[in-house]
Amino acid sequence: MTETIKASPHQELLERFRAGQRVALARAISLVEDTRPGFERLLHELHADLGRAQRIGITGPPGAGKSTLTSKLAMMYREREERVGIVAVDPSSPFTGGALLGDRIRMNNISTDPGVFIRSMATRGALGGLATTSKEVADLLDAFGFARVILETVGVGQTELDIAGTADTSVVVLVPESGDSIQAMKAGLMEIADVFVINKADRPGADKLAQEIEVMLHMRLGDMPASAGHHGVSLKTVQKHAREGLRAHAHEEGGWAIPVIRTVAQSGEGLDELQRTLDRHQVYLNESGELSRRRQRRLAERVRAVVERRLQRLVWERGQGDEILQASLAALEAGADSPYTVAERIVGELGVPTR
Ligand SMILES: Nc1nc2c(ncn2[C@@H]2O[C@H](COP(=O)(O)OP(=O)(O)OP(=O)(O)O)[C@@H](O)[C@H]2O)c(=O)[nH]1
Ligand SMILES: [Mg+2]
CATH class of the missing domain: 3.40.50.300 (P-loop containing nucleotide triphosphate hydrolases)
Incomplete structure (x- = not known):
């Protein structure tokens, strides 16, 4: 059971990709472009290559x-x-x-x-x-x-x-x-x-x-x-x-x-x-040695980008971010609320300290 959970949902795709099938490459690209489930796992598996x-x-x-x-x-x-x-x-x-x-x-x-x-x-x-x-x-x-x-x-x-x-x-x-x-x-x-x-x-x-x-x-x-x-x-x-x-x-x-x-x-x-x-x-x-410097810079930047992408999704897709925002618009316009307090409520909802 645990095996199947740990394994990439795209194991078969990965194998065909590694076997050099162009169709698998095209599918992998679509997966990444559409950020479909498992795309990060796939990129993880390929990182060593x-x-x-x-x-x-x-x-x-x-x-x-x-x-x-x-x-x-x-x-x-x-x-x-x-x-x-x-x-x-x-x-x-x-x-x-x-x-x-x-x-x-x-x-x-x-x-x-x-x-x-x-x-x-x-x-x-x-x-x-x-x-x-x-x-x-x-x-x-x-x-x-x-x-x-x-x-x-x-x-x-x-x-x-x-x-x-x-x-x-x-x-x-x-x-x-x-x-x-x-x-x-x-x-x-x-x-x-x-x-x-x-x-x-x-x-x-x-x-x-x-x-x-x-x-x-x-x-x-x-x-x-x-x-x-x-x-x-x-x-x-x-x-x-x-x-x-x-x-x-x-x-x-x-x-x-x-x-x-x-x-x-x-x-x-x-x-x-x-x-x-x-x-x-x-x-x-x-x-x-510049190649290694550049690649490290690139990898550091990738980590940051992936963290940001995940946080964004957490707030705007899984969290109540949009709902809270929509519900606050009238109060924002009336001056009863400010963008800062609303942002605080949205981030606060994730259960992390906001400042
Ligand atoms: N005279 C001349 N025309 C060129 C040269 N290289 C490209 N062109 C022409 O310039 C036009 C644009 O070429 P592209 O290769 O599409 O330029 P691009 O930078 O990829 O264009 P975008 O992707 O749309 O920004 C085409 O009509 C080419 O035939 C050149 O060295 N001399
Ligand atoms: Mg072009």
């Missing part, structure tokens, strides 16, 4: 060419006989609702390859919270044995940044027409980038954007030449200094100089360099 894949986050503004790059990269990995799992997180905005279809079309050439698995996730309706759920789906792909797991997200909003930023290797894709390195900085993309890609380098402005990014990266180190702000010094000169400075800094720190790579995703130009860079970053992560 994690960590073999290189997780590559690809993020950037809408339409930057992320999907095109992703499918090109996937094809290149396939040439090396590596299997590739792809999670494409679609933006929630109803106005970009066509993204899913677009992704399908652009990834068409790889979508029939059994060595490639593509899952599109809509922002809407992710019961477990999109950020955590998409990372859990990435876990499943890792556990299933894909050598590369690519997470494509649009680099707008905290959730998307959060997804892309917790990959082993984060690629930020910018395009000349979005023009603005400033935009990237504001959006927090500078902080998460391990690699910058200037895609659509066939369009004017790619060189200038690359220069700006390199200068900005260097400025972050707080070491700009005195001449940088002077008139008559070309951006090109500043860039040269910046690039050398970045390399020297990385060398001193035994670290990683964030490269800025120009690509034309459609034609494949620059893709070789991108792939080599991703390989190089994987080696760097391993040898520097």
Whole structure:
């Protein structure tokens, strides 16, 4: 009896998953996406199988060419006989609702390859919270044995940044027409980038954007030449200094100089360099100990996210949270109750001290 209670309710699914059946992978993903009973148990069982894949986050503004790059990269990995799992997180905005279809079309050439698995996730309706759920789906792909797991997200909003930023290797894709390195900085993309890609380098402005990014990266180190702000010094000169400075800094720190790579995703130009860079970053992560630091950070964050998810469910699904809230609305409006006393009653109902 106890055996059956302890065993995962998805024992059979687990076995088929471990046997490498794609149908089982798809079912496991649905289970996790819908947070159906037993999904956490399943993830628990698979935890020991994690960590073999290189997780590559690809993020950037809408339409930057992320999907095109992703499918090109996937094809290149396939040439090396590596299997590739792809999670494409679609933006929630109803106005970009066509993204899913677009992704399908652009990834068409790889979508029939059994060595490639593509899952599109809509922002809407992710019961477990999109950020955590998409990372859990990435876990499943890792556990299933894909050598590369690519997470494509649009680099707008905290959730998307959060997804892309917790990959082993984060690629930020910018395009000349979005023009603005400033935009990237504001959006927090500078902080998460391990690699910058200037895609659509066939369009004017790619060189200038690359220069700006390199200068900005260097400025972050707080070491700009005195001449940088002077008139008559070309951006090109500043860039040269910046690039050398970045390399020297990385060398001193035994670290990683964030490269800025120009690509034309459609034609494949620059893709070789991108792939080599991703390989190089994987080696760097391993040898520097950074991989372990990143993974520990990621695991700590997962624990927090799961605790929060459970507490939320406890309050809003199992507890009387909503009922108490609804019953308090009139008193709240009349000023007889405050959001704080109502929150206290809701949390208090769980039987834990409220402050
Ligand atoms: N000129 C040019 N067009 C490109 C390049 N790469 C992609 N495109 C085009 O840009 C458009 C958007 O490409 P996607 O790969 O869907 O871009 P995305 O970043 O995945 O878009 P979302 O997921 O909708 O944010 C498509 O029409 C591509 O054909 C490039 O290097 N040069
Ligand atoms: Mg896309």
